[in-house]
Amino acid sequence: xxxxxxxxxxxxxxxxxxxxxxxxxxxxxxxxxxxxxxxxxxxxxxxxxxxxxxxxxxxxxxxxxxxxxxxxxxxxxxxxxxxxxxxxxxxxxxxxxxxxxxxxxxxxxxxxxxxxxxxxxxxxxxxxxxxxxxxxxxxxxxxxxxxxxxxxxxxxxxxxxxxxxxxxxxxxxxx
Amino acid sequence: xxxxxxxxxxxxxxxxxxxxxxxxxxxxxxxxxxxxxxxxxxxxxxxxxxxxxxxxxxxxxxxxxxxxxxxxxxxxxxxxxxxxxxxxxxxxxxxxxxxxxxxxxxxxxxxxxxxxxxxxxxxxxxxxxxxxxxxxxxxxxxxxxxxxxxxxxxxxxxxxxxxxxxxxxxxxxxxxxxxxxxxxxxxxxxxxxxxxxxxxxxxxxxxxxxxxxxxxxxxxxxxxxxxxxxxxxxxxxxxxxxxxxxxxxxxxxxxxxxxxxxxxxxxxxxxxxxxxxxxxxxxxxxxxxxxxxxxxxxxxxxxxxxxxxxxxxxxxxxxxxxxxxxxxxxxxxxxxxxxxxxxxxxxxxxxxxxxxxxxxxxxxxxxxxxxxxxxxxxxxxxxxxxxxxxxxxxxxxxxxxxxxxxxxxxxxxxxxxxxxxxxxxxxxxxxxxxxxxxxxxxxxxxxxxxxxxxxxxxxxxxxxxxxxxxxxxxxxxxxxxxxxxxxxxxxxxxxxxxxxxxxxxxxxxxxxxxxxxxxxxxxxxxxxxxxxxxxxxxxxxxxxxxxxxxxxxxxxxxxxxxxxxxxxxxxxxxxxxxxxxxxxxxxxxxxxxxxxxxxxx
Numbered sequence: 001x002x003x004x005x006x007x008x009x010x011x012x013x014x015x016x017x018x019x020x021x022x023x024x025x026x027x028x029x030x031x032x033x034x035x036x037x038x039x040x041x042x043x044x045x046x047x048x049x050x051x052x053x054x055x056x057x058x059x060x061x062x063x064x065x066x067x068x069x070x071x072x073x074x075x076x077x078x079x080x081x082x083x084x085x086x087x088x089x090x091x092x093x094x095x096x097x098x099x100x101x102x103x104x105x106x107x108x109x110x111x112x113x114x115x116x117x118x119x120x121x122x123x124x125x126x127x128x129x130x131x132x133x134x135x136x137x138x139x140x141x142x143x144x145x146x147x148x149x150x151x152x153x154x155x156x157x158x159x160x161x162x163x164x165x166x167x168x169x170x171x172x173x174x175x
Numbered sequence: 176x177x178x179x180x181x182x183x184x185x186x187x188x189x190x191x192x193x194x195x196x197x198x199x200x201x202x203x204x205x206x207x208x209x210x211x212x213x214x215x216x217x218x219x220x221x222x223x224x225x226x227x228x229x230x231x232x233x234x235x236x237x238x239x240x241x242x243x244x245x246x247x248x249x250x251x252x253x254x255x256x257x258x259x260x261x262x263x264x265x266x267x268x269x270x271x272x273x274x275x276x277x278x279x280x281x282x283x284x285x286x287x288x289x290x291x292x293x294x295x296x297x298x299x300x301x302x303x304x305x306x307x308x309x310x311x312x313x314x315x316x317x318x319x320x321x322x323x324x325x326x327x328x329x330x331x332x333x334x335x336x337x338x339x340x341x342x343x344x345x346x347x348x349x350x351x352x353x354x355x356x357x358x359x360x361x362x363x364x365x366x367x368x369x370x371x372x373x374x375x376x377x378x379x380x381x382x383x384x385x386x387x388x389x390x391x392x393x394x395x396x397x398x399x400x401x402x403x404x405x406x407x408x409x410x411x412x413x414x415x416x417x418x419x420x421x422x423x424x425x426x427x428x429x430x431x432x433x434x435x436x437x438x439x440x441x442x443x444x445x446x447x448x449x450x451x452x453x454x455x456x457x458x459x460x461x462x463x464x465x466x467x468x469x470x471x472x473x474x475x476x477x478x479x480x481x482x483x484x485x486x487x488x489x490x491x492x493x494x495x496x497x498x499x500x501x502x503x504x505x506x507x508x509x510x511x512x513x514x515x516x517x518x519x520x521x522x523x524x525x526x527x528x529x530x531x532x533x534x535x536x537x538x539x540x541x542x543x544x545x546x547x548x549x550x551x552x553x554x555x556x557x558x559x560x561x562x563x564x565x566x567x568x569x570x571x572x573x574x575x576x577x578x579x580x581x582x583x584x585x586x587x588x589x590x591x592x593x594x595x596x597x598x599x600x601x602x603x604x605x606x607x608x609x610x611x612x613x614x615x616x617x618x619x620x621x622x623x624x625x626x627x628x629x630x631x632x633x634x635x636x637x638x639x640x641x642x643x644x645x646x647x648x649x650x651x652x653x654x655x656x657x658x659x660x661x662x663x664x665x666x667x668x669x670x671x672x673x674x675x676x677x678x679x680x681x682x683x684x685x686x687x688x689x690x691x692x693x694x695x696x697x698x699x700x701x702x703x704x705x706x707x708x709x710x711x712x713x714x715x716x717x718x719x720x721x722x723x724x725x726x727x728x729x730x731x732x733x734x735x736x737x738x739x740x741x742x743x744x745x746x747x748x749x750x751x752x753x754x755x756x757x758x759x760x761x762x763x764x765x766x767x768x769x770x771x772x773x774x775x776x
Contacts, residue, residue, distance in 0.1 A: 155259060170251070
C-alpha cells in the first residue's frame with residue numbers, strides 16, 4: 001500500500017492523505033487531477049472496482065466533498081479519492097466511461113445534492129424523489145423539519161406536552 | 176403496442192431451469208445487523224422525560240405523553256414514537272441526555288391496525304424489548320453537546336487564604352456563550368428552582384448575547400440576581416438533564432454573568448421601572464433579608480407604598496451578616512438592594528419590631544405586614560463545657576466578622592457542624608488565622624458522614640484547600656476546659672443520624688473515641704427562630720406547627736389576615752426559598768387588599 005502511495009505521489013499532487021487502516025487510505029486531490037487519478041488507479045494499480053461515490057456538504061466552506069472509493073480485489077485494499085468542488089453550480093466530470101454502475105451514484109448525487117455530472121446517462125431523470133419540488137434534500141440548508149411540518153398532515157389523536165409546562169401544571173399550578 | 180412488448184415478458188422463461196439467485200430460507204431467522212437501526216427501546220426508569228428526543232426529531236415523529244406524576248428532575252412524561260413518520264435516523268438516541276433511548280435491531284412488525292404503529296417504547300411491551308443488539312449511542316465517539324462545563328476561574332488557595340476578596344472570577348463573554356450552548360432547553364430545572372426561574376430562557380438570552388432580555392427574565396422571578404448568581408444553593412443544577420451523562424450546566428454562574436454585564440444605572444431603563452404608579456395602600460416589611468426585599472420589590476411594582484423595618488444598620492439580612500465577603504462581596508449586595516430602593520421602597524434602619532415599635536402598631540399604621548425575619552439565633556450543642564466564654568455560635572461570629580468587628584481568633588480552633596454555615600465560619604476563621612498567625616490550624620467536625628454532609632461539595636473541598644481539616648462522622652461529647660480556656664473537643668464515632676422512622680436519633684459507638692485540640696470552639700449546628708417581636712397575646716391568633724414553626728397558607732398569610740410571614744422562618748433555609756416566598760406573599764397581599772373574595776377575606 002505504502003509503495004502504491006509513493007508511486008502516486010510521484011505522479012500526482014496529493015494535498016492531503018489519511019491512512020485509516022493498513023488496507024484503507026484516503027487521498028485528497030484537486031478537482032483537476034481527480035479523474036486522472038481514479039483512472040490511473042483503475043488501469044495501472046488494480047483498483048478496478050468502484051465501491052461507491054458519495055458526497056458531503058461542507059456548507060461553511062462552500063464546498064461539496066466527493067469521495068470515490070475504489071477497491072483492489074487482488075490485494076483487498078481500498079483507496080478513497082477525495083476532491084472538493086464548488087457548492088455553487090456544483091458540477092463534476094462524469095466517469096461512467098470508467099464504471100458503468102457509477103451513473104446510478106451520479107443520478108443520486110444530482111437528486112440529493114444537486115451535483116451535476118453532464119453527459120451521465122439519465123442524469124436528469126427522477127431517481128427516488130418523484131415530483132420533488134424543493135432544494136435537494138441532502139443539502140444542509142434544506143430544513144427537514146420545516147418541510148415535514150408543511151408537507152405532512154398531523155395524524156389525528158396525536159398530542160404532546162412540554163416538560164416544563166407539564167411539571168408546572170402538576171406541581172405548582174397556582175404560582 | 177409492438178410485438179416486442181408482447182414477447183418481452185416471456186424472456187423470463189429462459190431462466191426457468193436456472194438456480195435462483197435468492198432463496199427463501201424457512202429455517203433460519205434473518206436478524207438485522209448488530210448495529211441495525213430498528214424499533215425503539217426505552218429504559219423508562221432511566222428516562223427523565225426531558226423531551227430532547229422530541230426536539231431533535233426532524234420528522235416530528237415523537238410526542239411526550241404522561242407516564243407518571245412528575246417529581247423533581249423527572250417530568251413524568253415519556254416519548255411516544257409514530258412509525259408513520261420515523262425514518263430511523265437515530266438522532267433521538269444520539270441526543271438522549273440519559274442514554275435511556277436506543278434502537279433494537281428488529282425490523283419486522285406486522286399489524287393490521289395502523290394505530291398500533293404509534294407506541295411508547297418501554298411502556299407498551301414489545302418482543303424486541305430484551306433484544307441486546309441494535310443501535311446505542313457509541314460511547315466517547317461524539318457528543319451533540321459538550322459534556323464538560325466551561326471551567327470557572329477561581330483564585331488559587333494561596334492567593335485567597337489570607338484575604339476576603341471574591342474568589343470566583345466570573346465568566347468572560349466567550350466562556351458564558353460556550354457554557355450556555357450546552358443547554359438543551361428541556362426546562363426540567365424550572366420546577367426544582369423554588370422561585371421557578373425561567374432558566375432555559377435566560378440561558379438562551381446569553382446564547383443570543385442579549386443581556387437586556389436576560390435581565391428582564393431574571394427579574395420576573397428573582398429581584399436579587401447578583402446575589403443568587405453567587406451564593407444560590409443551585410438546586411436546579413442537581414437535576415440538570417445534561418448532568419446525567421456529564422457536568423450539569425453552571426446555571427448559577429450564568430445568572431451571575433447576566434447581572435454582571437448590566438451597570439446599576441441602566442437597570443430602571445431596561446426593566447422599564449422609571450415611572451411606577453403609587454396607590455394609597457401601605458405595606459410594612461419586617462426584615463431586609465431576601466424574602467423581605469423580594470416582597471418589597473414585587474409589592475412596589477404593583478404600586479404599593481412599601482416600608483421595610485430593619486434591625487441592623489444595613490440591609491441584606493443573612494446575605495450581608497451571614498455570608499462571608501469572599502463568596503458575596505458587599506458591593507454586589509448593594510447593587511441588587513440599591514435598585515429595589517430606587518423603586519421607592521423606604522427602609523427604616525436600626526429599628527427593631529417589639530422594641531422600637533410594636534407589631535400591633537404596625538398593623539394599625541399599615542394595610543398589611545410581611546415578616547421575613549429569618550433564623551438569627553445560634554443553636555448550641557448543650558454538651559459539657561459549651562457554656563465557656565470561648566465557645567461561640569457561628570451566627571454571632573459571622574455577623575461580627577461581616578460587620579467589621581474585631582473578634583477573638585485563637586491559634587487552634589474547632590468548629591462543630593457540617594452545613595454551609597459551618598464552612599463559612601471555618602473558612603472565615605482560617606483567613607483570620609492566616610492573617611494573624613501566618614498559618615491555619617482549624618478542625619471542623621460534623622455528625623454527618625462525608626457523603627451526607629449538608630454543605631455544598633465545593634464548600635468542603637475549598638475549606639480543605641484553604642488549610643482547614645474536616646472530619647465528618649463524629650459526635651461531640653464534651654469540651655475539655657483548663658483554667659477557663661478550652662483545650663479541645665472529645666468526640667465519638669457517629670454512624671447514623673436518623674432511625675427507621677426518619678427521626679433524628681444519632682447512633683454512636685461510644686468506645687470509638689477521638690479528640691480534637693483547640694483553644695476556641697465554634698458551634699454551627701443550625702439556627703433558631705427569634706419571633707420575640709410577636710407578643711404572647713398576638714401569638715394566640717396565629718397557628719403553630721408541630722416544631723414551633725408558624726403555619727401559613729399557600730400565600731404565606733397567617734391566622735391574622737393582615738400579617739404574612741415567609742423566608743427561613745417558614746421554608747428553607749436558603750436565599751432562593753426566601754425570594755420565592757416573598758414573591759408569593761406579595762401576590763397574596765395584593766389579592767388580600769384588592770379582592771373581596773380572596774379565600775381568607
